[in-house]
Amino acid sequence: MYFGGDWLMRRFNIPDSEFIRGKVPMTKEEIRILTIAKANICPEDVVLDVGAGTGSLSCEAALHAYNGQVYAIERKAEGIELIKANTEKLGIGNIKVIEAEAPEGMEQLPKLNVAIIGGSGSKLAPILDKIDGLLVTGGRIVLNCITIQTLSQCLEYMRQREDYEYAAVQVQVSRWKQVGPYDMAEAMNPIFIVTCVKK
Amino acid sequence: MYFGGDWLMRRFNIPDSEFIRGKVPMTKEEIRILTIAKANICPEDVVLDVGAGTGSLSCEAALHAYNGQVYAIERKAEGIELIKANTEKLGIGNIKVIEAEAPEGMEQLPKLNVAIIGGSGSKLAPILDKIDGLLVTGGRIVLNCITIQTLSQCLEYMRQREDYEYAAVQVQVSRWKQVGPYDMAEAMNPIFIVTCVKK
Amino acid sequence: MYFGGDWLMRRFNIPDSEFIRGKVPMTKEEIRILTIAKANICPEDVVLDVGAGTGSLSCEAALHAYNGQVYAIERKAEGIELIKANTEKLGIGNIKVIEAEAPEGMEQLPKLNVAIIGGSGSKLAPILDKIDGLLVTGGRIVLNCITIQTLSQCLEYMRQREDYEYAAVQVQVSRWKQVGPYDMAEAMNPIFIVTCVKK
């Protein structure tokens, strides 16, 4: 077996195979690892995960914020069920699930140390405005962008904000599968990860 | 500032800029994050870092194995100095530096939970044999391969070992630099990361 | 030697090493090959190359349009000199060089079958408008985008034009260099190639 549970003791990455997925697209392991690492989550942090999907990012964030709290916003009922199923499977108790389409559902949130945006529908700017109102100085926003339009909107937004600095990377992972005597590439789609720090 | 110290409390990634580097090539941040994540290091683990270079992987491993021990083998005197300088700068106390060309210098090592191979000179097979003799069941070997020959030797070795399973990924990261009003790509060299688990 | 002249007889790609370059950035061989291939240049075609730089794309276009004409627009004097030097070196006679910053310098152009945009400064939309006024039905515009902003502007422009269809690809090439007994990757920056066909 690739790796075994006991998550609350060991705060390293959870492999894709550990998550219940259904038909909801899930952030792949390597992207999840990099996203969480760039979020620099501390034990007491309050973290928001927008467009939580299966909750895979929320779950890993919750393991790093083990004395803190994670809020997971997801608009689809199927996603909500999967997040609950995955938190239960992994024995994670510090995730609050909010069924809403962001920026809705953010009214009651406390101050945030970290916001992760895995999906933004078509409302990135209002979501970023809402997050900015809650984010502490030194806080971070980490976005996974899979479309040129979302990436472009994110860069445009951050370029207009002198109180933020950002770093963008594109990550392309290929998994080399064992097929008989050969190792053959299986390309995964490239993702842009934008890390924004509030000054 | 991109991010601040206090490493022993917060076990997340250390950015490239925090390391003293000299002319020794250093594993880049994203590759270091993925390598450490795939190594699944636990607090009490004993970790070996072969071809430690600047010690960047050793330092991050040491933060995860905060109740354990890291052994860093490096053949170059300049590397040895850098590893010592970096551990001191980061306030890391659980790294033992061994100046040798692996597989030499491994005679006195205890049982290992994890071995990281950043550089193997031209002696990968004997290094893997030596590690295998020390590695516990369920232990991991994570290799960063930057040449086709090292990758090929690694895959060939692991395919002959029925007591290991491996997963290989290739990671290509491009950093999108802010140049005036534009974001322009700066490609980093692709790396193969091979994760081997002893059954 | 990697490959020898006589270009007018053989219409295949010209390696980077054949071009005089100076300090002007040059489209790399693999990107040039794909750009020219996607431009589908016919022997009698009239081709425009905007932001011609060293003229490497103009020269290859001229070999395909061997009974046609290529117009190369470049704003920098150094570029103009390089284009002239390269056409002379390769014995190409069907390139007219225009020293101007596009869309300036396009007033006198005839109908175009193909337009290649290697560089657009910050004036992509007006350049595309000007090209559209000259481009025949079934004609093509092929853009090389190295920034997210240029790519985004290009996609936004084409999405508003129902009389164009486009296909965008991102190409990442790594050259594996022979270093002693090893083959090591040297990553080249990723490029977006957008092919637009006028319906």
Added chain:
Amino acid sequence: MYFGGDWLMRRFNIPDSEFIRGKVPMTKEEIRILTIAKANICPEDVVLDVGAGTGSLSCEAALHAYNGQVYAIERKAEGIELIKANTEKLGIGNIKVIEAEAPEGMEQLPKLNVAIIGGSGSKLAPILDKIDGLLVTGGRIVLNCITIQTLSQCLEYMRQREDYEYAAVQVQVSRWKQVGPYDMAEAMNPIFIVTCVKK
């Protein structure tokens, strides 16, 4: 329609959509373009395509060698049928199809100017030996490698041959698909293209 026929007059790339494919894997457009370009095929050349599959590379080679001859070796009956169907559809008359598993079927071949190896089964070295016996000085072998093992064998073979020089590139293409208002990446598997020139 993306682009129209009349191949014998215009020697540019044929899009994937023009080929009849069945279930046989086909070299994708961008890889085909680069492979053919690096083969430097001249009008009178004799070209061998080993592991021809659907014949897509054979067909493009035949358009460049329009006064020459292409020999396409393929072991699978389905492939043979597809090659014949594609040559007929495109009106190409200078391809001879050989149903055999290379290096078998190469006995009767004349001197070769170019050899393209799209698939080598597990017999790369004997195939390269056979090709070497037929290849003229200055002739080229261009290989598409999709496995680490084939790539590694190819590099090892060429490193032992002082009468050849080679250049290896890895190409990763992502197609950005238009999905509603977004452009989303669809990664294609990375391919290694090795170009070998006989000195």
